[in-house]
Amino acid sequence: MFKSILTNVTIPAAADNPLDGVTPNINVFGVQFQGAIQLILGGLWALVLILVTAAFLMNLGKWGIARQRGHSDDIADGADGAKRSGVAFAAVAGASVIIGGILALTAAAGA
Numbered sequence: 001m002f003k004s005i006l007t008n009v010t011i012p013a014a015a016d017n018p019l020d021g022v023t024p025n026i027n028v029f030g031v032q033f034q035g036a037i038q039l040i041l042g043g044l045w046a047l048v049l050i051l052v053t054a055a056f057l058m059n060l061g062k063w064g065i066a067r068q069r070g071h072s073d074d075i076a077d078g079a080d081g082a083k084r085s086g087v088a089f090a091a092v093a094g095a096s097v098i099i100g101g102i103l104a105l106t107a108a109a110g111a
Helices: 003-006 031-069 072-095 095-109
Strands: none
Touching: 031 072, 072 095
16 A cells, blocks of 8 residues: 555755845835935935944943043943944944845855
8 A cells, every 4th residue: 555655756856936036126216216215315324423432432441441541340331332322333334245245145055
């Protein structure tokens, strides 16, 4: 019985991709929509850069004041905050490069 089942079962080598050749594109909604989206995203990116820069400068100020007054606990807190906000600034500033790299890798992998 099992021998007849095994001979009648066929397994396809690969399933057909129903979205083959489909790529995301916001041009469908028109040039005005695309321009508005780019403007909004650019504004948000600039706002985040400003906020992260302000946090970095504030943490550097806390660190400097703590060093000047000799508060060892506050020195460590200010240094940690400056490191975290510096890494956050680098990530926000390099967001386009990071996202572009991820998209290039997925395109190269054929995903």
